[in-house]
Amino acid sequence: MKGEKMLSAAIIIFREILEVSLVLGILLAATRGLVSRTKWIWTGLAAGIVGSGIVAVFTKSISQAMEGMGQELFNAVVLSLAAILIGWTVIWMGRHGRELTQHIKEAGQAVIQGKKPLYTLAIVIALSVWREGSEIVLFMYGVIAAGESITQIIFGGALGLVSGTAAGMLIYYGLIKIATKNIFSVTSWLLVLLAAGMASQATGFLVAGGFMPFLVSAFVTPAWDTSAFMSEHSLIGSILHTLIGYTERPSAIQLITYLLTFGCISAILKFYGKAAPVMSNFKKTTIPVVGMIVFTFFLSAPEAWATKKVYSPYVEKGEFELEARGGINFDGRHDEDGTQKQKYALGYGMTDRWFTEVYGEVEKEYNDDGEDLDFSFTEVEWENKFQLTDKGQCPVDLGFLLEYAISTEDKHADKLEWAVLLAKEIGKSEHYANFKFEHGVGGGHANETEGGFAWSSRYRLNEYFEPGFEYHAEFGGLNEGKSFPEQDHQVGPAFYGKLGEHLKYDVGYLFGVSDAAVEGTLKWLLEFEQHF
């Protein structure tokens, strides 16, 4: 597979970073409003990174020592410590939670009351960052030692770092939504589950390292196997692995540890805490949580073709955006049927007039034999959108798009793309038109400008459901003079709206109306937005 090394580096680092972000996110959400927590959290992060740096320096000798059972013991110790510390923090917060939330508005007391257990936050974060950081360092060492393409790995790693952080932030903001009313109750549950998961993971490592020879084999063999149902290594599986300690093949001793840890912390909470944790605001939380799960599902779906998006000319300053979109083609022609293209992006509104976004593109198409569908990482793009007029100011709203795409495949040139974006609001309906241009850059490409056009109309029925239709056309080279049947023309219904306060969707089905176009394309888009 092309771009494979970049993609696998991206995925591995994405998972490591996501695990750290999840732990960090839960702790941040649980301690919202506690004064001086920020410096402890940064201390923890810094200590963890320094620790990973030390591992980097001693990598060669460590990885030789780890050949023995060193690694298992290291992981077990780190995880147990983290579980104990989380448990202590949860219990402390359970006892003082009520007082703290009442006193937060009174500056002085919060500082004194907040200081004591907060250093435990620093330790938990330091340990998590250290563990994940060390794994990343050791992975990179292995890769460099094997002589793999370094630039590809570094590039993929950076992509994984950025997307892992972004995904972690997404989950953090979802947690914030859950936690606003009862900060300590809902996040307490999550922390207890996290601690139980870590403890049972620690047990697993101890068993694997041969540190529990006294255990009868019945305790050590897997109690069940759910890997067919949900693999630990799929994206959802690894998220659940970190959040609640999901394992596909837990042994009896692991289950016992999990239940014991969960039971102990909850019991202590009940006896010494103020009140039992309660799940509140169920409805308000389900939509963003479901939205996030759907989002990650699309991330883990097999790579899929041309992404059809009709742009609006509007920009919002300070808006941070995470976008995933794609299309699946259906056609009688064997080499088109089932092909997919997907794009994943991070964007930010820099000013009132300028929005910038970075995309990664993945394609699923038939390999050179025409036999199997193969997925490959095809492009990285930098896209800029400029809003030229204020919405409603002029008879038509105007914007401009400018982007540069770097191809990761040898046979394709880089591309410069630009588009004129128009929009018009008429009563409760909205209409968009995009005039698109594309020009290849670099050798090995017939460098002529290609043109395209896209249209979208929708009726603003309500925030969550806006029905409409879209039309997409690709004319080919502007000097080429293709006839209508040779061009790509597609038309079809589309639906837009929100899935929650921060999540937007766009789905549709486009029917090909010219000979050259594919018979059908199922298009989808999910967007997460947050203001900074």
Next chain:
Amino acid sequence: MGNFNSKILSCFTIGFLIFIPVSQAAERDDVHTIVISDHSFSPQELVVPAQQKIKLIVENQDPTAEEFESYDLNREKIVGGKSSVTLYVGPLKPGVYKYFGEFHQSTAQGTIVAQ
């Protein structure tokens, strides 16, 4: 017709001056101001003429930013602390249009009544 043509011409001239947030002082537009203070809007109910384009100035007197957002009016825009933004709405059919401040939803609520 002459008025319409010159309006289009001046709109697009402005449009092509990239990055310059010049707001066009259209002679026929009605100008109204909404003030944000203590995370609330005032006036909480703004009455404007219907079937007419309205120029709305949102003045934020608070030190922190607010986002003026309305699904009914189909507008959302960030107003920085101690600054103003201009929004164009309308022509509006007669009715009540709700809006809110996204960052302080418990106190920042208001309506625009077109009649």
